[in-house]
Amino acid sequence: MKLRMDKTLQFWVDAACEHIKADHPNLTKAQLEAHTLREYESRGNSMRCLNKRGRVTWKATPRFLDMLADAERDALDDLDDSS
Amino acid sequence: MTDLEGMHSYFWLVSPRMKMSARDDIPYTDEALKQDLLRVQNAWEESQARRERDAIYTYLTAVFELVAWWTAENRALQCAQKALQLRRIIPSDHEEPFAAIIRCTADPAKVDKRTRSKWSRALRWALEQKISSEPLVRFIKRKGGINRCAAKFAHRVGRFGQSI
Numbered sequence: 001m002k003l004r005m006d007k008t009l010q011f012w013v014d015a016a017c018e019h020i021k022a023d024h025p026n027l028t029k030a031q032l033e034a035h036t037l038r039e040y041e042s043r044g045n046s047m048r049c050l051n052k053r054g055r056v057t058w059k060a061t062p063r064f065l066d067m068l069a070d071a072e073r074d075a076l077d078d079l080d081d082s083s
Numbered sequence: 084m085t086d087l088e089g090m091h092s093y094f095w096l097v098s099p100r101m102k103m104s105a106r107d108d109i110p111y112t113d114e115a116l117k118q119d120l121l122r123v124q125n126a127w128e129e130s131q132a133r134r135e136r137d138a139i140y141t142y143l144t145a146v147f148e149l150v151a152w153w154t155a156e157n158r159a160l161q162c163a164q165k166a167l168q169l170r171r172i173i174p175s176d177h178e179e180p181f182a183a184i185i186r187c188t189a190d191p192a193k194v195d196k197r198t199r200s201k202w203s204r205a206l207r208w209a210l211e212q213k214i215s216s217e218p219l220v221r222f223i224k225r226k227g228g229i230n231r232c233a234a235k236f237a238h239r240v241g242r243f244g245q246s247i
Contacts, residue, residue, distance in 0.1 A: 003109075003179065007168050034108065034109050037109050038110075038112075039097050041109070041111060041112075041114075041115045041118065042114040042115055042118065043118070044118035044121065044122070047122065048111075048152050049117065049148050049151075049152055050148070050151050050152050050155055050215055051215070052180075052215050052216035053215060053216075054215040055155075056155055056156060061118075062122070062125075063122070063123060063125075
């Protein structure tokens with residue numbers, strides 16, 4: 001079953017799947033995605049919600065978005081420091 | 084372009100050598116439920132920290148969104164009972180999911196039984212009447228506010244017809 005998720009979450013789920021897939025060649029993309037979402041949800045990084053059509057979908061949590069914003073700020077600060 | 088290799092390892096989420104199961108379903112675990120409750124509780128604290136008149140909608144939206152997807156999957160009662168159990172709160176008779184989540188996440192010193200019941204009725208009215216694409220705050224305001232929505236729900240079920 002195709003999992004519906006927002007673009008930000010999809011980006012990070014894809015990145016995580018790409019990172020781990022070599023160690024689990026027998027697992028399908030769907031199984032890797034499901035594993036990643038299970039982990040993300042239990043850590044408070046992803047959440048389920050209803051989309052505009054009333055279907056259950058996945059999105060990045062506010063906490064995860066804050067973490068990403070912090071990481072981006074840190075990266076920009078590092079860039080400033082190094083230049 | 085995001086430099087993935089440069090990102091903190093936290094973002095990689097799991098060790099590649101972690102034991103993984105060959106399944107593509109995603110059960111809703113107690114840990115996931117705890118995270119959802121924590122998020123709603125954060126929304127409560129955020130709404131209390133703000134002074135605007137509409138700040139409470141931040142919290143009500145968080146409650147609504149959680150119960151809405153539970154309802155869509157036919158698991159609202161079961162999840163609400165589990166939430167009360169996780170918070171070590173004894174369920175009241177006929178406690179419905181919105182009231183249960185409010186009990187789990189709002190400060191009981193600020194939200195008494197009457198307010199909880201009113202919010203719960205307003206949210207149940209929204210769950211019945213609102214289309215998914217309309218934000219909760221817009222719907223409630225368009226319908227005359229929280230009190231009016233609560234009253235409409237009470238009128239529909241009949242004040243003496245069933246427990247609300």
